[in-house]
């Protein structure tokens with residue numbers, strides 16, 4: 479945006495010369511918001527690193543001496559994905575079911591992350607958290623700027639859980655996580671977060687809104703799409719639209735939709751694919767400018783960028799033949 483590519487109104491409001499008016503820059507901000515429920519357990523967990531200074535010191539010593547022990551593990555070592563069973567889907571509104579049916583049949587609704595650290599860090603003892611992350615989040619936020627200085631942080635509106643569908647899936651996720659946790663066999667007491675008294679839809683949703691945080695899996699703010707899509711920023715070769723020549727965005731921001739799970743592998747795939755395409759020249763760009771004088775005497779001109787393909791070459795030849803001397 480600071481370079482002049484983005485929503486026209488925003489750029490103009492900051493006095494940035496508009497090089498390409500692309501309203502999709504910064505829009506379609508997508509993450510997999512998450513929250514967790516917590517339980518005491520009767521097994522030793524890394525949670526004690528927060529609350530037990532002796533345990534933390536021993537863990538540090540073990541790691542320094544032998545490179546073993548609790549500090550060798552990330553803490554959230556088990557991940558599971560669930561596509562809700564049909565009986566669970568039946569409890570969602572028909573509008574939510576219709577919206578969710580837009581996803582492929584094997585796309586999970588929820589990712590559960592079992593964690594031995596974090597969620598109740600101010601409590602002594604052993605605790606686990608079952609993290610619940612939305613894999614089909616339908617809410618979209620946005621990212622923008624309020625300064626022409628790149629040292630000033632951008633402004634982000636995450637807009638999580640804005641849709642009724644997301645809210646219903648989130649509440650259902652907590653209820654499913656409770657069933658899941660009941661089967662562990664290591665739970666040693668009542669749920670500590672949000673707690674057994676939090677049972678109604680409204681109470682669970684209020685807890686979720688309070689507890690929700692990022693997955694740090696943001697995508698979508700320079701989304702790939704067809705040129706006729708007003709929200710698209712890059713084409714299918716990651717080339718920036720809007721008449722820009724020779725500029726690509728190849729990173730997570732180009733994913734129009736956040737794949738379920740962790741995005742890093744998809745980022746690697748994207749980078750490798752377009753590195754190969756660029757090096758092999760299979761998606762090279764060409765640019766040409768056509769201009770002719772209208773009967774009124776004014777100059778009409780257009781700049782075009784396109785793939786170097788036989789189709790493009792034929793189109794160029796046709797244009798030249800049609801306009802003949804008028805072509806400048």
Ligand SMILES: Cc1cc2nc3c(=O)[nH]c(=O)nc-3n(C[C@H](O)[C@H](O)[C@H](O)COP(=O)(O)OP(=O)(O)OC[C@H]3O[C@@H](n4cnc5c(N)ncnc54)[C@H](O)[C@@H]3O)c2cc1C
Pocket residue numbers: 693694695696728729730731740741742743745
């Ligand atoms: C805390 C955290 C944990 C995560 N855990 C996982 C995980 O377990 N698994 C997983 O799959 N994904 C994980 N992710 C997500 C994953 O890291 C991102 O999806 C991925 O890194 C995005 O890749 P990217 O190339 O789009 O952007 P980035 O990896 O952010 O790369 C952008 C690069 O551009 C550089 N840069 C920025 N501005 C400029 C500038 N002006 N000039 C030059 N360089 C610049 C930055 O320094 C950075 O190196 C995690 C993310 C976070 C934040």
